[in-house]
Amino acid sequence: MLIFMNWIIIISVHELAVTERILEIALKYARAADAVRVTDVNIVVGRLSGIVDESVQFYWDLLSRDTLCRGSQLHFKRVAAQMQCLDCQHTYLLEDELTPCPQCNSVRLKTLAGEEFYLDSIEIENSAAQ
Amino acid sequence: MPNQKVPIVEKIMDANDQVAESNLQRVRQNGVFAINVMASPGAGKTSLILQTIRQLEDGVRIGVIEGDTAPVTIDADKILTTGRPVVQINTGGACHLDAVMVNRGLSELPLDEIDLLIIENVGNLVCPAGFKLGVHANVVIASTPEGDDKPYKYPNIYRGIDVLIINKIDLLPHLKFDMDQFRRGVEMLNPRLLTFPLSCETGEGVDAWTGWLKEQIASNKERVT
Numbered sequence: 001m002l003i004f005m006n007w008i009i010i011i012s013v014h015e016l017a018v019t020e021r022i023l024e025i026a027l028k029y030a031r032a033a034d035a036v037r038v039t040d041v042n043i044v045v046g047r048l049s050g051i052v053d054e055s056v057q058f059y060w061d062l063l064s065r066d067t068l069c070r071g072s073q074l075h076f077k078r079v080a081a082q083m084q085c086l087d088c089q090h091t092y093l094l095e096d097e098l099t100p101c102p103q104c105n106s107v108r109l110k111t112l113a114g115e116e117f118y119l120d121s122i123e124i125e126n127s128a129a130q
Numbered sequence: 131m132p133n134q135k136v137p138i139v140e141k142i143m144d145a146n147d148q149v150a151e152s153n154l155q156r157v158r159q160n161g162v163f164a165i166n167v168m169a170s171p172g173a174g175k176t177s178l179i180l181q182t183i184r185q186l187e188d189g190v191r192i193g194v195i196e197g198d199t200a201p202v203t204i205d206a207d208k209i210l211t212t213g214r215p216v217v218q219i220n221t222g223g224a225c226h227l228d229a230v231m232v233n234r235g236l237s238e239l240p241l242d243e244i245d246l247l248i249i250e251n252v253g254n255l256v257c258p259a260g261f262k263l264g265v266h267a268n269v270v271i272a273s274t275p276e277g278d279d280k281p282y283k284y285p286n287i288y289r290g291i292d293v294l295i296i297n298k299i300d301l302l303p304h305l306k307f308d309m310d311q312f313r314r315g316v317e318m319l320n321p322r323l324l325t326f327p328l329s330c331e332t333g334e335g336v337d338a339w340t341g342w343l344k345e346q347i348a349s350n351k352e353r354v355t
Contacts, residue, residue: 014224014225014226014257014260017224017228018142018260021142021143021145021146022142024145025138025140025142026138029136029138030136033134033136035134035136039133043142048285048286048289049260049286086321097282098281098282098285098315098318098319100314100318107314107317107318107321108317108321109318109321111289115289117141117142117143117260118138118139118140118141118142119138119139119140119142120137120138120139121135121136121137121138121139122135122136122138123133123134123135123136124133124134124135124136125133125134126134
């Protein structure tokens with residue numbers, strides 16, 4: 001029998017991979033809008049997406065050095081986790097801990113918000129506006 | 131110079147998700163049923179794979195993709211001893227597999243000779259949740275010594291998965307593991323999640339899991355032919 005044993009080596013770190021992706025999207029839209037410089041990048045992060053921490057700004061500064069995004073500031077808008085009870089329809093926000101419905105103690109829940117993770121907008125200086 | 135706001139609203143994981151989708155197409159076309167196994171280190175990912183291979187010895191051709199953060203082949207070597215095709219993906223320190231890594235892994239496997247592809251993700255309860263790989267079923271293994279609080283502490287990994295395995299149930303008499311408390315947490319995150327309590331050590335409960343796998347493999351083949 002043939003035995004396969006191959007090695008694939010890929011260097012990447014979680015936040016680094018995410019930051020590269022943010023930069024890619026930001027640059028695509030910046031170029032399309034004829035930006036001469038990107039000043040701000042607005043990202044929406046749901047509390048349940050669990051993806052981003054402060055290291056993203058660190059990677060951002062490194063990765064964007066030679067691009068239109070050089071020196072731009074990342075802004076994270078955190079979206080609270082909003083749950084709806086499927087038994088009594090009560091809606092509530094999750095704090096730090098996962099909790100059952102505070103009204104009827106049901107564990108049958110639906111997530112209404114908190115799973116977001118997207119690039120909302122960028123702020124640019126535009127050559128056409130000169 | 132006046133500032134201009136450019137609206138975007140693009141999901142940051144879209145690129146990964148698209149590669150994941152093409153991975154899924156690829157395994158589908160080859161009639162392969164693919165699963166992504168996630169768990170913390172030591173929960174029993176490799177043990178479960180070995181038990182699964184043992185129990186499905188007759189007739190099910192299994193391939194394995196092993197994700198590891200370091201170039202150690204301990205897990206892959208164990209699979210190799212079973213004679214099954216295995217690809218090791220070394221993530222170079224990264225905490226998860228992503229769709230591109232799996233895409234490259236698929237190219238190294240004889241997909242037309244595989245019925246069941248098991249992807250062992252990197253041992254981690256946080257990062258793998260964010261990266262779709264392109265599989266039929268996402269599986270999480272929770273083991274009883276980790277404690278009954280894991281769904282409360284790591285909610286994201288339990289969301290959107292298809293199967294939960296509770297491993298090391300043979301240790302329950304020695305642990306303060308409140309099964310109701312654990313399952314209540316899971317229920318809040320993923321209602322009516324298909325769950326298999328089992329022990330890879332004693333083999334108890336493994337047949338229910340492999341029985342489910344056999345059904346999935348069979349109906350997956352039907353869809354292809």
